[in-house]
Amino acid sequence: MPVTPASRLRKVILPSALLTGDALVAFAGLSLGYWVRYATPIGSLGLDVPDARYGDYLPLLLLGTAFLIAAYAQLNLYEERLLLRKFQALNLIIKGTTFWLVAYLSLSLVLKFQPPISRWFVILAYLITLALMFTWRSIAYAVFTRPFLVNRLRQRIAILGWNDEASALVADLARNPAHPLVFLGVIALPDEPVPAGVPVLGRPDQLAAALRSYEIDVLIAARTDLPREQLRAIVEACEQAFVDWKIIPSSFQILVSGLRLQTIGRLPVLGVEELAINRLFNRALKRALDTLGAFAGLLLSAPLIAALAIIIKRESPGGPVFFAQTRMGAGGRHFTLWKLRSMRPDAHTTDHLNISTTRDDPRLLRLGAFMRRWNLDELPQFWNVLRGDMSLVGPRPERPHHVERLSGEIPHYLPRQLVKPGMTGWAQINGLRGDTDLPRRIQHDIYYIETWSPWLDLQILALTLVRWRNSSE
Secondary structure, rough: OOHHHHHHHHHHHHHHHHHHHHHHHHHHHHHHHHHHHHHHHHHHHHOOOOOOOHHHHHHHHHHHHHHHHHHHHHHHOOOOOHHHHHHHHHHHHHHEEEEEEEHHHHHHHHOOOOOOHHHHHHHHHHHHHHHHHHHHHHHHHHOOOOHHHHHOEEEEEEEOOOOHHHHOOOOOHHOOOOOOEEEEEEEOOOOOOOOOOOEEEEEEEHHHHHHHHHOOOOOEEOOOOOHHHHHHHHHHHHHHHOOEEEEEEOOOOOOOOHEEEEEEOOOEEEOOOHHHHHHHHHHHHHHHHHHHHHHHHHHHHHHHHHHHHHHHHHHOOOOOEEEEEEEOOOHOOOOEEEEEOOOOOOOOHHHHOOOOOOOOOEOOOOHHHHHHHOOOHHHOOOHHHHHHEEEEEEEOOOOOHHHHHHHHHHHOOHHHOOOEEEEEOOHHOOOOOOOOOOOHHHHHHHHHHHOOHHHHHHHHHHHHHHHHOOOOO
């Protein structure tokens, strides 16, 4: 397939425009940082660094701009797949700008620049540049998602064969009208039923004509249980039409991001390697964040916990203030989870009947309903985090008998027990807590485990603060 105007727009024009815009915004941010440092009262808050004229500082600003754009490029910020993925791109901008901050400060300590680099200038430039980048990129994505442009930026995909994975993929694409991929139809295999309403673009022997006539960019194989010669012909048709060929790894229903190609002897083997969240350094980093966050959380919430405890005793004097319950943690280990009691003292006798507590549960105290609405009953779990039973971020912990039952009902449930459970998580900030769709909740938990990074944890914690009001579990 020759290069089309749409593919040139996606691959060359808009990435180049974003790179140019980023460079200009970065230079403006660094220049504004210079102005704030040396021409406003805010600059006097920093360490005493001799004043420098803008002309003398200009080479340092240009060097800083080039270094920042190089950091963005190293993180693949200008790939076409990110043109319509605003939050993924902004996440990379945070990473790249933070790396620039650390590297630039370190460089100023090692090398003797003339004029000397003010560390206060670097910090101010970091904050200003980050704010300007967010503003500029938000404007750019608002333009990219306009109807006249978004359809030219979306890659057109067809699916080879049909199964549950294909159906789930099409449903995910349909939920997001600004997704970088748009589904055109299916290349149906012989004697294979295709649901009503799903466009059929042709059969495998008509693939070459279908790729050309529908201007398909990507062909995704949902099934690979085809004769070897037929698969080879399909791949060759994609190569001749310059169409990307991808496979849904049906043999690996979970932990797909951990798949790596290895060589055993001369034979390439595809398998799951160690996940990032389980690597030694990352475990230590996550534990350090958990310890600091839990200690701060306990200190800040202690007065509120004490006040709620008094109200609980007044409303329900016959029971304890705190509620203890056995939950399952990482590796199937049991631990005692602590909450502020939000129900009648005898509620535990029927607790085994429910996986989650509904908002209108008659066992709830009046204060309990309020606490669960704002998740205040979970504040004592900072103690669980400090002890190491839980993490600030992770899948929600379940009771052992529920784990045993759900693992037999929901496919791939148990891998969520590979990591410590959390006070909040990816599923929770996406509205999947309490009495919600459990399979979708598990999918979100698996996604978190697969794609974990310190940045993802910080993003989830920030969004938890924004979306604090919710139904508790």
